[in-house]
Amino acid sequence: MSQATLHVLQTCPFSWKVRGLIDHLGLDVDEVQVNAMRTKRDLAFTNGWNKVPVFTDDGGEVIVDSTPIMIHIDKKYNNGTLSQNSGHERYDSMLAHVDEAWKRATIPILYGSLGAALSTTRRVSKMEKFGFISRRLYAWAGFPIMWGIIARKRVKKDGRTPKKLWHDLLTDYTSSFEGHTFFGGEKPNLVDFAAFGYMRSISPFKQFKLLEEHEQGMMWYKSMEQQLK
Ligand SMILES: N[C@@H](CCC(=O)N[C@@H](CS)C(=O)NCC(=O)O)C(=O)O
Structure with missing residues (x-):
């Protein structure tokens, strides 16, 4: 197990989406603020995605794209409760x-x-x-x-x-x-x-x-x- 992290830009709406969910679930996640002019360098570990937010879970798995990140977090840490109506x-x-x-x-x-x-x-x-x-x-x-x-x-x-x-x-x-x-x-x-x-x-x-x-x-x-x- 390692420390879960969320790479963000302070003013990015997609980062706020994931933030709200993390706050709601009270998860222990370190926020890493990316340099707005150096996203490519700071996010080199995303293999070309280069956008925030990026979530690295406590197993080291890297997830990109805000809605898929939210779904992943809900599944992994919340039994999928918030997305149980998915498919409807x-x-x-x-x-x-x-x-x-x-x-x-x-x-x-x-x-x-x-x-x-x-x-x-x-x-x-x-x-x-x-x-x-x-x-x-x-x-x-x-x-x-x-x-x-x-x-x-x-x-x-x-x-x-x-x-x-x-x-x-x-x-x-x-x-x-x-x-x-x-x-x-x-x-x-x-x-x-x-x-x-x-x-x-x-x-x-x-x-x-x-x-x-x-x-x-x-x-x-x-x-x-x-x-x-
Ligand atoms: N579909 C993505 C969009 C993410 C996105 O566009 N993030 C912007 C900041 S708000 C970004 O990182 N832009 C940097 C770039 O495109 O180089 C999501 O929902 O996470």
Whole structure:
């Protein structure tokens, strides 16, 4: 047995997905913060995957890709309880939807306007591990790339404001609960932890207040926070 580790970037939504699950299960996992400009070097042991999160379990097995990591953790340390509905249409289609639509919504809310992009880039440059020069470079050069090239295009293509996009996602999600507290019922399941991870990754940024205006969404979010140890 060796120490389990999770390689992360502080602001990466996929890392937050796995983090939430680890917190919920109270697992003893060391977090390793990767240098944002040196992912290839820091993740050389992943044989070319080179993305965070990467989970190395206490048997030394290396798992990549956030949803497969969550499934692995749930199976190995939790008897597969959170993914027991896998294979059912309602569960499978919502998990696929969350991993596609919620993932795509993170960049527009963080970088979708000039002001948002500026403040997000500054904050990211403070939160992530960078070298001395690259931290300053990122703070200034990161925002025109994220805002000017990626986010603006996405917001335009979607047609909704980033806030409306998130509110629609939260309305669709919470109205699928069939009267329960979570998508998983009276207890959250793996889909809830995936969705929670995407939303929680916005929480260090000031745009999170736009999401806080969604009442049902916040009720669910707060209930999820109570699931963490
Ligand atoms: N499908 C992957 C996506 C992971 C991903 O794109 N991670 C980003 C950070 S948020 C990354 O490591 N990018 C570094 C790179 O692509 O070089 C997952 O769910 O884990």
